[in-house]
Amino acid sequence: MAEVKQALIKHLMNDAAVFAAFGNRITSDRIPDGQTYPHARLWVVTAPQDYHMQGESVRRPLVQIDIYDDDVTGADTNTELIRASLSGFRGQMGSLNAGHVFVNSGPGDWNAEVRNYRRILEVRLGTND
Numbered sequence: 001m002a003e004v005k006q007a008l009i010k011h012l013m014n015d016a017a018v019f020a021a022f023g024n025r026i027t028s029d030r031i032p033d034g035q036t037y038p039h040a041r042l043w044v045v046t047a048p049q050d051y052h053m054q055g056e057s058v059r060r061p062l063v064q065i066d067i068y069d070d071d072v073t074g075a076d077t078n079t080e081l082i083r084a085s086l087s088g089f090r091g092q093m094g095s096l097n098a099g100h101v102f103v104n105s106g107p108g109d110w111n112a113e114v115r116n117y118r119r120i121l122e123v124r125l126g127t128n129d
Helices: 004-013 016-022 072-086
Strands: 026-028 039-046 049-052 055-059 062-069 091-093 096-111 116-127
Touching: 004 016, 004 026, 004 039, 004 062, 004 072, 004 091, 004 096, 004 116, 016 072, 055 116, 062 072, 072 096, 072 116
Parallel strands: 026 039
Antiparallel strands: 039 062, 049 055, 062 116, 091 096, 096 116
16 A cells, blocks of 8 residues: 555655745655745545455545645645645556545634644545555
8 A cells, every 4th residue: 555645745746836836845744843934744634445345445545735834825825736736636646546636625724823824735535556
């Protein structure tokens, strides 16, 4: 079973527009200390497995991507770059073969303590791996 987070990161890093905006600042699970803006974090919310009479079938992981920036325009623009890269994609993502990728925009907010904006994308993948 391919690692979903690493496959998504590899796909995003191969998108020239996303790489130009984020560089190597898209990580899984935790954000390194002192990370400059913009940056993003991916984490798997759930990864249910479908079954049929012969056993396992498709897997449908739900991944949340949190995008952070220090201004609202950057947060919205960079969220759209990631959304456009993933929405409707079908094909190879690193070692994962994605049959479909659906993207929903989640809520966004302003964090007064760390003084940044956060946008959320919910990414649902379908894969036979």
